[in-house]
Amino acid sequence: MHRIGYARVSTSGQNLDSQVDALKAAGCTKIFSDKVSGVKEDRPGWNQVMEYLREGDTLIITELSRMSRSLAHLLKVVQELEGKGVKIESLRENINTTTATGRAFLSIMGAINQMERELRAERSAAGREAARARGRSGGRPKINQEKIKQAQSLFAAGYTVAEACKVVGIGKRTFFRHRSTAKGQGYLEGLEGDIR
Structure with missing residues (x-):
């Protein structure tokens, strides 16, 4: 039964020292x-x-965001670790899955995540229904x-592609995707690679 730490910063220029010190102190x-x-x-270190973790170990992090990308990902990680018999302890949020309070907190987070998914699905369905009622369907707007x-x-009058698109309010990709004339098409295709 070991206490194993995990520390993460977002860029190579940031320092891990404060997290490492806190994990050692824990x-x-x-x-x-x-x-x-x-x-x-x-994430090599995470992998x-x-x-390395074994049944009975406790994974220690300084805060939950060091371990997960989102609430949904956090819950997935927690479930995976629980399946291995590994407990989680977050120092900043004071969450410890070895306690009833810690487990209850994560259960509440799971319920909130499920509710958010259902609300998003309901809003999407309501939006599609409203669009159908107005005679529109989903998908990209027509150009x-x-x-x-x-x-x-x-x-053709001498503007660059970027200038022409800016004047009329369309994107350069749209310009090339919808070019309608065969005349000068080879020239445009050559330009396409230059301006991206």
Whole structure:
């Protein structure tokens, strides 16, 4: 039964010292770390700590955000660790899954996450229903072909693609995707790579 620490900062320029000191003070016998954004899937230190943890161990972090990318991800990680028989302790939030209070807190967070998912689904369904009632369906809005023609005319008159698109209010990708004339198409295709 060991207390294992995990520390993370978002960039290589940030310092792990304060987290490492706090984890040592909390009795961690081994500490893994990452210098990488929490939104990235590939975190070498996290992968190592997950392989290292054994049943009966406690994973210590300074705060929950060091371990997870979102509430949904946090709950997934907690479930995975519980499946391995590993407890979690967060120093800042004072959450400890070895206690009834800590487990109850995470259960409440899980209920909130589920409620948020259901509310998002309800809002999406209501939005689609309202759009159908107005005679619209989902998907991308239709491009105004007149704007495309205006942008192409400006380009033909000597404007750069960026200038022409800015004047009529469309994106450069839209300009190339909807170019309608065969004349000069090879030239436009050459330009496409230059301006991105």
